[in-house]
Amino acid sequence: MAIPDTAAVPEPFPIFKLAHRFLLYDTTTITYIRAKYNIAGVLIGGLPQAPQQNVFLGVPLELMPEEARLLCEKGVAYVVDDAKAHKQGFMGRGLGDEERRAFQASLRKQGLAAAGQAEKKTEDRKKAALKKKVESDDWNDIPEDMLRPTSRASNKRKGKGAKSKEEEETPVETNGESDGKVTADRSQQDDEDLLFAPATNGVPLNPTLSRAASNTSIAGGGPEPFAVTPTTSYPPLAATPPPSTFSSTELPDVPPSYPLYKHMHAKDYFLAPGLRFGCQYMAYPGDPLRFHSHFLCNGMDWDQEFDLLDLVGGGRLGTGVKKGFLIGGEVKGGSGDQDVGATSAGEGGGGNVRTFCIEWGGM
């Protein structure tokens, strides 16, 4: 499948391991692995205000251990122990003093900007409310534009309506114009205030200045900076990929059904957790947003005994939801004449895995 224009993510990228979960926080990475590696994962980020609305979950994305392992084995990702990294980075002086100071300064700057914006907003609201009260007590429904009492202002209004567009296009010129008129023409000043800045009534601010102020920080005796809780800790921290050779101890632990996962994944199936259908994986022939799943998959050891009732139940459920029930496992040698089947079925990645599909016979 052609990869849509998703930004390429530098590989290997980090997978953050937290409380035995494998998480991704970056939407770019999430779309990237979905498009390139057929891994959809599960979004688990809930809304703090409505945690029961689990239809609208967002980042972080949780990966199954199998998915994390597969990405690690491909060498395109590595696992970062998030708790350890934070302890080391923030408490264990893993960050240098300068880094720490710079980070705190940037936090303070962000806090100031946020405070400035909040103040501006309240100021604006107050102003608008007052204006409404003074000028149009019982004309609440009618837009302000129609309620200007003075004929002079309404004349201006007509003119302004015509040229408002060019004002927007050439703000500098307009600003200069208004600077000149500030003392002479109060109503014009009011217009400019509405357009731009939270100018206090007594001291008209230069609009250019105040607009700039809202972007950075209010100059001179500005508001208290808000306390900002950063949503990510990976500007200050930096995840470093491990040396290129993986030892198997660094790979995530996976359940024994991993060979089946790998086999199906190698055949371009998207695999999702199968709890909803009482199986280990659901296999989609393409992106789960476009396709219904084809199989309910259960992986097992080659010699693991299972009850035929499991087969009957799985086959029945699968057929009931128009899917096949698929069992499979890694072929292990042992008793005699295994070679025939092993060569016929186990090709195409994922070791030597053989699968069986079960459907209801309809009789």
Place this chain on the structure above:
Amino acid sequence: MSTNTTAAKAPHPPAADPTFSALQAFIAEQEHLHSRETGKGPRPPIEITRLALQIAHNLRFQHNWTDMRVHYRTSANTGAGGQTVPRRRPMISGLPPQRVYVHPDEQIDALEQQRRERGAGGGVGVGVGVPGMPEMGREREWVLPTHLRENWTLRRFGEVFDTLSAVPPEGGGGALFREEVGGRGQRVDGEEEEGADGDRDGQKEDEEVDGDSSAVGENPWRTSQPKRLLLATLDDDSTIVYYIVHDGIVKPRQN
């Protein structure tokens, strides 16, 4: 199994016992016939043979299958070394009254062809203009007899599939019921009684193995797909359920 030898000693099939049910009589008779064969290698346990016979009986009389055959040995072209080997578990093959499994792509193909033919015939030809699924030709199926209390492993499924040809060989194994081969049995009711007379010497062909499994109208869809069998699972209350098992990844049907 030791019970096997006692059955072999019996001069006549015990099916003559009038208290036997039809199924009992059938099983007893088949066991008798089977035990008369010259013993080649180990036989499957007696209960497994009985299981297979009971399921064959169910297919024949509950589901109107015809040309039921029991395969105690592997076919020559699938066994190791090109010779027939005794199966650990007998397999059944038979001809269902209508197609048991249609691959979804084959179904699409058939519908497409039907649409094309209808367009060409102007909608008035014989057999065209009929909505719905076109008639699919019947196909012989493998049946694997199992009991619900058994435990299975992937390895055993793999071994079973390894001994199967894609299509059950015509005339392979031993025929179980007296009927016109390939046709519908006419004597559904009197079948067991006639068989119980023990005059069926020519009926059970001696494990003649047909190396060439290609039937007349070989369906390319079947041979190009992974092998399939019908898993028949018997419960203690003699309920039998049938599931289709494929040896590989085969996309599900859109029922």
